[in-house]
Amino acid sequence: MAKSSSDPRDEVNAPLAHGALNLPLVTIDDYNNELRDKDGFVGDNANKKTFQLKLDDWRKRIRKVGDDPLGKAATEKLSKKKIDAFLKGEDMEAAALVMGAVEDFAQDFADVIGKFLKDKRWTKTERIVVGGGFRQSRFGELAIARTMVILKVAGVDVEVVPIAHHxxxxxxxxxxxxxxxxxxxxxxxxxxxxxxxxxxxxxxxxxxxxxxxxxxxxxxxxxxxxxxxxxxxxxxxxxxxxxxxxxxxxxxxxxxxxxxxxxxxxxxxxxxxxxxxxxxxxxxxxxxxxxxxxxxxxxxxxxxxxxxxxxxxxxxxxxxxxxxGLSQIPFMNDVSRWAVLTIGTGLGNAHFTNREGTKAR
Structure with a gap:
């Protein structure tokens, strides 16, 4: 998605402007990218609601043949802590069901990342850090790791890692x-x-x-x-x-x-x-x-x-x-071009290029 000449992001090149694109240590190549495909906003395929739908789908399928190992609570009522407990618990069927949702989400997330990487502002991206509330869970971390494996196998040379801070x-x-x-x-x-x-x-x-x-x-x-x-x-x-x-x-x-x-x-x-x-x-x-x-x-x-x-x-x-994403600058000294995706209610996004001398500052 190319910027139009009227894009307000083009107006903020001064270093001390709100929404500035040139910051002390990085240049912001892109943010709030409302990337679309034939089905709508690409980011809608990788957010909190998407994972809930994947998990709910597995629960509906298993209920057709037996009891739901996750119990009777509605999927949207299951907290991250509760889902993590199923994943780490002794009930292997419950853990396997959550893993099914993790796999399905990772497949979609890998597809979303692939589409972002085709945007010219995201070319030569070396690393993508994943933040947002979804990252702060074991199932979220597994989904991030699985996404990177899927991309690697597909020949996409990019790291996908959880954000370093909470x-x-x-x-x-x-x-x-x-x-x-x-x-x-x-x-x-x-x-x-x-x-x-x-x-x-x-x-x-x-x-x-x-x-x-x-x-x-x-x-x-x-x-x-x-x-x-x-x-x-x-x-x-x-x-x-x-x-x-x-x-x-x-x-x-x-x-x-x-x-x-x-x-x-x-x-x-x-x-x-x-x-x-x-x-x-x-x-x-x-x-x-x-x-x-x-x-x-x-x-x-x-x-x-x-x-x-x-x-x-x-x-x-x-x-x-x-x-x-800016919080990750100290951990990006070994790459030049990198991005952040934040998984929450929506999919936040931004892409950065380290400025000359970042390592020494």
Whole structure:
């Protein structure tokens, strides 16, 4: 899918713009790729719902000939922890049933990856890291590994590996790569936010030691999560709640003498324009209408939190898959071109090329 001349992603080449394509350590070749085939969006074949459908199909088939080893609970009610328990448990039939779904999902996921790799912006991809909530499970890890085996056998030379950090933390840690390192001088932590269709996470991210390159030891010092899907808040109420979460985290960081930088990094679904507005892709965010011309999330947060410490607040926002991918920069020194796919409610995606000198920074 080639970019059109009006694609808002073409407008953000400045290094300190929201949704910037040129970041300190990588160039973003592509993100939020809405790749289609004759059946619709390619990403719809590799998400949380897809795996549930595969598992449910196996359960329906086995019920025709006997008892369902996974019990009576509806498939969509089975948590990742419960599915993992079936996979690791002593009931081999239950484990085998889950493995059937893993195999079917991996076949589809390999097909999806193959289609992305045919996009010219994804050529010469050496490694794909897989994040999102699906990765944080044993069955998810097996599906990722099986996908790589399928691709290898098919002659596709690309690594497919789980994201290194916990996906919940990767979406926060990646924020440190949105700005040049000099902006953090004299500070020890940054505030980060990861907004999704179900949860909002906010956290305090420690930069790590100054002599460690590329923030390789960055970590989440403290975080908070709000499952907004249970409350169905308005957009305004969401901003108010998020601001309260951030104020609480700022207070904790200051009390611990961590010297927070006056910066908030935001990971948010959709295509992010240079002014911080959302072009499209924010339809699942709480309260709706996040793509309105009259709404700007960075501006709303700066208004709610005008200062951090003695300095004016600065906010930088990018796509959530991009930010999750950025957390992997320290582990990508041995490749040049790589990508991230995040499996959750949808399939987030981004592709990167390491910039000259990344290894030394």
């Amino acid at each position: 996906p919940d933390e990767a979406g926060l840690i990646g924020a440190v790569h949105l700005m040049p390192r000099w902006m953090f001088k004299g500070h020890e932590v940054i505030l980060a936010v990861d907004i999704g269709g179900t949860n909002v996470r906010a956290g305090v991210v420690k930069f790590g030691k100054d002599d460690v390159p590329n923030f390789a030891d960055a970590s989440v010092w403290e975080s908070a999560i709000w499952r907004h899907a249970d409350d169905e808040p308005s957009r305004t109420a969401t901003i108010e709640k998020l601001a309260a979460m951030l104020r609480d985290l700022i207070g904790k960081a200051e009390k611990a003498n961590l010297k927070p930088a006056p910066i908030i990094g935001i990971a948010c679904p959709g295509i992010i324009k240079a002014d911080g507005s959302i072009e499209r892709g924010g339809q699942n965010l709480p309260g709706g209408n996040w793509e309105s011309d009259s709404f700007n999330l960075p501006a709303a947060l700066m208004k709610a939190i005008p200062e951090i410490g003695d300095d004016s607040t600065f906010v930088m926002m990018h796509n959530d898959a991009v930010v999750q």
